[in-house]
Amino acid sequence: MKRKKLLLVLISLISLSIITACGQGEKGAKESKEVNIGYFPNLTHIATIVALExxxxxxxxxxxxKINTKTVSNGGLFMEAMATKSIDVGTVGPGPLLNIYVKDPRYHIISGAVNGGAVLVASEHSHIKNLADLDGKKVAIPVIGSTQDVxxxxxxxxxxxxxxxxxGTVELFAAAPADTATLFIQKSVDAAATQEPWGYILETQAKGELxxxxxxxxxxxxxxxTVVAASKNFLENETFMKAYLTAHIKAVKFIEQNPEESQELxxxxxxxxxxxxxxxEELKAAFSRLEVTTAVNEQVIQEMADISKETEYVTSNDIExxxxxxxxxxxEKE
Structure with a gap:
C-alpha cells in the first residue's frame, strides 16, 4: 500500500514538472515573438533609423x-528601459552602458554604430577661445555619466x-541637447559638449563657436x-542576434554608399x-562630422571606464x- 502511494506521489511530481516545463516553454515562445528596439531620434543613431526606414x-x-520601437532622449533612460525589458537591443552611447555594466553585467556591446559625432561649442558671450578658458565656466552636457560628459x-x-x-573649477550642467541653443541665447551656460546635429545648430542658430x-x-x-547594446537574454538568442546584426550591417553599408539618401531618411x-x-543643409554639415561604422574602439571604451572610475561614477573599471x-x-566575413 505504501509503495502504491509513493508511486502515485512520484507520478504526480513528474506530471507537475512536465506541465511546468511546457508552460515555461510556451511563455518563452511567446516572448520570442517580439523584439524591442531602442534608439535616440538624432543623427548619431542614423544606422537604426535607416534600418527601420x-x-x-x-x-x-x-x-x-513583431518589432516594437522605443525612443529615448538620453543614455540613462535607455539603460533604465533595458533594465525593465522595454528595450532588448538598440543604439546608445558607451558611457551609460559601461556605468551600468560594472554593477550589473547583463548588458553588452555587440557592434559599433558611429565614431565621432560629438563636439565642444563655446557660446558667443563667453569669449572662450581655448580649453584653458573653460576655467570657472559652466558647460552643458546631455546628462551626468553620458558619453559626452566623459x-x-x-x-x-x-x-x-x-x-x-x-x-575643480568647471561646472557641468545637465540639459537636453535640444535645449542648449536656448541656454546659449539666455546666457545660462558658457559652452556645451554635445552630439550632432545639435553642435551645428548651436553654431548656426545660437552664434556658438566651435x-x-x-x-x-x-x-x-x-x-x-554610439554602439549597439543588447541585453544578456537577447545576446543568448542566436536567431535574434543574427537578424539584428544582419540588418545593422546592411544599414551601415547603405549609409556609406548613399549618404544623401540616408540623410533624407x-x-x-x-x-x-x-x-x-x-x-x-544643417544635417548635411553635421553628417560630415561623424563616421558610420560597425567597428568598436575597445581601448577608448576602456579609457572611458577608467575616467568613470576616477570620477566615482563607478566603483570599478573592470569591463571584461x-x-x-x-x-x-x-x-561580416560571410
Whole structure:
C-alpha cells in the first residue's frame, strides 16, 4: 500500500514538472515573438533609423516577429528601459552602458554604430577661445555619466582642469541637447559638449563657436560615440542576434554608399516622430562630422571606464566581457 502511494506521489511530481516545463516553454515562445528596439531620434543613431526606414529589421526578423520601437532622449533612460525589458537591443552611447555594466553585467556591446559625432561649442558671450578658458565656466552636457560628459572630462584633464564635482573649477550642467541653443541665447551656460546635429545648430542658430570639432574633441575620430547594446537574454538568442546584426550591417553599408539618401531618411523619420523639420543643409554639415561604422574602439571604451572610475561614477573599471563582437565579425566575413 505504501509503495502504491509513493508511486502515485512520484507520478504526480513528474506530471507537475512536465506541465511546468511546457508552460515555461510556451511563455518563452511567446516572448520570442517580439523584439524591442531602442534608439535616440538624432543623427548619431542614423544606422537604426535607416534600418527601420528601409525595413531591414522587418526583413531580417521575418513577418512572424513583431518589432516594437522605443525612443529615448538620453543614455540613462535607455539603460533604465533595458533594465525593465522595454528595450532588448538598440543604439546608445558607451558611457551609460559601461556605468551600468560594472554593477550589473547583463548588458553588452555587440557592434559599433558611429565614431565621432560629438563636439565642444563655446557660446558667443563667453569669449572662450581655448580649453584653458573653460576655467570657472559652466558647460552643458546631455546628462551626468553620458558619453559626452566623459569626453569633456578627458578634454579638461588634458589642460589640467577638473569639474567642480571633483574639486575643480568647471561646472557641468545637465540639459537636453535640444535645449542648449536656448541656454546659449539666455546666457545660462558658457559652452556645451554635445552630439550632432545639435553642435551645428548651436553654431548656426545660437552664434556658438566651435571650440573642438569631432576630429579633436577627446579621442577624435577614434572616439566610439554610439554602439549597439543588447541585453544578456537577447545576446543568448542566436536567431535574434543574427537578424539584428544582419540588418545593422546592411544599414551601415547603405549609409556609406548613399549618404544623401540616408540623410533624407533621417529628416523624414524625425519629422514623422516629432513633427519638427530638420534643415537639410544643417544635417548635411553635421553628417560630415561623424563616421558610420560597425567597428568598436575597445581601448577608448576602456579609457572611458577608467575616467568613470576616477570620477566615482563607478566603483570599478573592470569591463571584461562587456564587449561581445564574435557574431558581428562572423557575419561580416560571410
Amino acid at each position: 528601409n525595413e531591414y529589421f522587418a526583413e531580417a526578423f521575418g513577418e512572424d516577429i 569626453m569633456l572630462r578627458k578634454a579638461l584633464n588634458d589642460v589640467g582642469l577638473k569639474p567642480t564635482s571633483n574639486g 571650440l573642438l570639432d569631432w576630429e579633436t574633441f577627446a579621442w577624435g575620430k577614434e572616439s566610439t560615440n 533621417v529628416i523624414k523619420h524625425i519629422q514623422d516622430l516629432t513633427g519638427k523639420e530638420i534643415d537639410k 566581457g562587456m564587449i561581445q563582437l564574435e557574431q558581428l565579425h562572423s557575419l
